[in-house]
Amino acid sequence: MTTLTPAPHKQKAGPRFLGRTGKSRLDPTRNSTAAGLAAWAAALIFAIPVFWMVLTSFHSENDAATNPPSIAANLTLDSYRNLFSGASGLDPWPPLINSATASILSTILVLALAIPAAYALSIKPIEKWTDVMFFFLSTKMLPIVAALLPLFLFARNAGTLDNIWFLILLYTSMNLPIAVWMMRSFLAEVPAEMLEAAQIDGAGLILTLRKVVAPVAMPGIAATALICFIFSWNELLLARVLTGVVAGTAPVFLTSFVSSQGLFLAKVCTAAVVISLPVLIAGFAAQDKLVQGLSLGAVK
C-alpha cells in the first residue's frame, strides 16, 4: 500500500533530477540501464536456438536426445568426426565443395558484370540511367519459382541437369541486380573533383580506375562480394530442382535430414553448424554494409 503513495521528496526531486542529467535523452553518451537490460534479454532469447545448435553439436547422440535437456553433458567431437568421415553414409565434402564452387565462381562473375555496369551508371552515367537501375531491381522482385519449370526443361533438354555451371549462371543472374545497386552507390562516392583532376593531369582510363576509383570502391566491392556469396550459399529451390547426386549443394545435403528418425540430433546440429559457418563468417565480416546490401542499396 505504501508504495502507491509517492514519497514527497521523490516527487520534488523528480523534475530536478531530469533537468540535471536529462539534458538530452538522446545524448549518445548517456547509458540507459533499462534499455540495456531489455536488449540483453531479447538478444539472449533470439540467440538461444543458435547456442543450442552449437552446444548440441558437441554432445553425444544419447545426451542430445534427453528430456529435460542435458545442458551440462560432456562435450565431445564425435559427431564432427562422424560427419566428416562419412560414417552415416553421407559424405559432406562433395556438397560443401559444390557450394563453394557455385558461390565463389558466381560471385566473381557477378562482380565482372556489375562493376562495369555500375561504372556506366555512376561515374560516366548514360542517359536514362535511373530507368536502367529500376529495370535491374524489378527483375529481382519476380519470384524465381515462376521461372523454375522453363529452366528445368531447358536444362533437361540441353543436358545441363545436375551440372554446377548451370547453377553458377543462375546464381549470377539472381545476384546481379543487388550487386549493380550496391556497386553503383559505392562508385557514386568517388568524388567528381578527383576524377576531373585526374583527367586534367592526363591520366588514362586504366590509371584513373587504379589510382582514383579503386581505393574508394574497394571496401564496397568486398561487401558486395560477401553478400552475393551469402545469397548463393543459402539458395535451396534452384539447387534442389536442378542438381542431384553430382552437383548437389550444401542446402540440398541438409534436406536429407528433413525426415530423419532415431538418434540423429547431434548429427543434424553438426551439419547445420558446419554449413552455416561460412555464412556467419561472411555476414559478420560484412556487418556494416549488410543493411545496404539487403535494402538493395536504398539505405546507407
Add this chain to the structure above:
Amino acid sequence: MSSATATPQRQRPSRHPSTSDPQANARARATRWARRAPLLPALIFLIVVTQLPFVATLVISFMNWNSLRPNDTGFAGFDNYISVLTDTDLRASIITTIVLTVTVVLVSLLLGLGLALLLDKKFIGRGIVRTMLIAPFLIVPVAAALIWKHALLNPSYGLVNGTLTWVWSLFGSDNPPQPELLSQAPLFAVEASLIWQWTPFMMLILLAGLQSRPLDVIEAAQIDGASRWQIFRYLTLPHLRQYLELGGLLGTIYIVQNFDAVFTLTSGGLGTANLPFSIYQTFYTANDYGLASATGVVVVIGTIIIATFALRTVFTLFQKEEAR
C-alpha cells in the same frame, strides 16, 4: 514498368551539341555507345537469363501439358487459370501464402522496431547484443528450419518441451504439458521460425533509419518540453515511415517466395503449403507443367502489385540519398 516512372536525370550536357554536321553526329553517337558499352554485358545477360524463362512460363501456362500424359499435350486456353482459382488445394495455398506472409512481416516488423529502439540507446555490451541479434539471420535457412523442426520443436526431446519438463519439475510436477506444435499448430511453427529469422533483417533496416534522424530537431522538441511519447509519435515515427515501408515490402517479396521453411518444417502438409511449395509439387511430383506455370503467373501478378509499391518506396529513398 520502370520506363513509366518519370525519373530525374543527372544527364550531363554533351560537350558537342548535335549539329547538322554528319561527322559530329557520328562522333556523338560513338561517344554514347562507348558510355553504354560497359553496361551491355550485364543488361543482356540479365534479360536472357531472367526474362526469357518468364515468357516461356507464360506460354506454357496456356497449354495442356502433363509429362505423364504426353499425348494430351496441346493448347488449353484459360483452363489452367480456371483450375488455379477453383482447385481447393491451390486456393488454400493462396490463402496460406497471404496469412503466412502478412503474419511474418507484421510481427517481425514490430519486434524489429522494438529491438531497433532499444539498440539505438547506449548500454554496456551493445556490440555483442547487436551481433547476437543478427545471428539468426546468418544461419542457412534450411539449417535454421531443421534446428526448429528437430532440436527445438521435436515433441519428445526438443528444447521447448524439454524446458517445460524442467520448469514443471522445479515445482515438483512430473506431468508437464508437452505440446506437439509441428502437428497441432504447423502453420504457427513455420511462422515462428520465419519471424525468428526475419526480425534481425527488419531491425537492421529500422536501426539505420533511427540513426539517420536529425538530432537537432529532436533536441529542440525536448527543450520545448515534448514528452518521450510525443517525440516518438510525431518525430521518430514519421521519419521511420519510409524505412518501415521498405522493410515491410522487401520482407513481403522475400517471404512470399519462401520455400525452404515450408519444405523443411512440414513438407507442405497440414495446410502449410504456400504457393511456391505448391508450384514445386505440381511440376516436380505431379508433372502438370501447364497448371504449375499458370500458378506461377498468378504469383508473378501478385508480386508485381507489391513490387510496384516497393519500387516507389525505394525510388523515394534513392532520391533522398542522391540529394544528400
